[in-house]
Amino acid sequence: MTPLYNEEIVIEKLHNPDTMRQAFTQVVEHYGERLYWQIRKMVVSHEDADDLLQNTFLKAWNNIEMFRAEARLSTWLYRIAVNETITFLNRERQRNNISIDTDDSFLLNNIEADEWFDGDELQLRLQKAITRLPEKQRLVFNMRYFDEMKYEDISEILGTSVGALKASYHHATKKIEEYLLAAD
Amino acid sequence: MKKKENILEQVGRNTGYKVPEGYFEQFTARMTEQLPERDLPKPEVVTTWHKLRPYLYMAAMFAGIWLMLQVFVAPVVEADKELTAAIEQEEDIEEYMLYSMDDYTIFETLYADCE
Structure with a gap:
């Protein structure tokens, strides 16, 4: 049976060489799914999301001594995942010889043939609308709309003020609604 | 307008993405196997002395300050007390005033009082 996850105890164990491996397994188990979906919504492909999730945890493992107990483990892991994702997208x-000003809709080129996508027409359109957003707006929209994260938490992860995030989310929602209505 | 408001609600929060069966369970096992060995230094053992040390240092500092006050400030305050007690005696003050004035000043003061 999996032991109950207690972040305080896990963090303490992470800093002890005798218990860090077992504690890190608990971390992977606890945060793996959340981080996977965060990455997947940005990179679309399951295989890429799987690679990036592994890289995220490897980076965290190799730099575990850099993690300070006063910070939140989730924030630290999300930051690593976001950085890995942005590096991958760049x-x-x-x-693909795509300029920085062009949107990321190329990510959806083969989505209909992807065996790990079974969304309907409307869901596909929503994904298309999301990939047309600027990178930062996509991150904010995914975190807020799908994961229903608090602005304060998003602010800690992305290092952006709550006000700016609210504005970003507002613009993103407006653009998506316009796209969906235009395609209707 | 209503349609616009509801368009995102119509789509819902499902992305349409899926993962292979048992992916997350297998991922944890796969990930744990991949983790390289780490050679971290053993954490420093925190003894009672380590915990109490800052408080003891602070207590010693306050004791030092108190001792300095006793040595340098208390005698001055004691001397001040004697002076204050002396000033409180009215006759002594008058005597002191008369003693410290010359004759000319005394006459001038008396003359001014008469006017």
Whole structure:
């Protein structure tokens, strides 16, 4: 049976060489799914999301001594995941010769053939609308709309003020609604 | 307008993305296997002395300040007390005033009082 997750105890164990591996397994188990969906919504492909999730946890493991107990583990992990995702997207844009000003809709090129997507027409349109947003707005929209995260938590992860995040989310929602209505 | 308000609600919060069966359970096992060995220094053992040390240092500092007050400030205050007690005696003050004035000043004062 999996032991109950207690963040305080887990953090203490993470800083002890004798218990850190077992504690880290608990961290992967606890945060894996949340981080996966955060990454997946940005990169679309399951295989890429899987690679990036592994990289996220490897980075966290290799730098565990950098994590300070006064910060929240979730914030720290989300930050690593967001950085990994942004680096990946920049690389993909370069590989596909896509300019920084162009949207990321190229990510959805083969989505209909993707065996790990079974959304209906409306869900596909929503994903198309999201990939047309600027990167930061996409991050904010995904965190707020799908994960229903608090603005304060998003602010800690992205290092942006709550006011700016609210404005970002407002613009993103407006653009998505316009896109969905236009395609209707 | 109503349609506009509801368009996101119509889509809902489902992304349409899915994962292979048992993916998250397998991921944890796969990830744990991949983790390289880490050689972290053993955490420093925090003894009672380590916990009490800052408080003891602070107590010693206050004791030092109190001792300095006793040595340098208390004698001055004691001397001041004697002076204050002396000033409180009215006759002594008058005597002191008369003693410290010259004759000319005394006459001038008396003359001014008569006017």
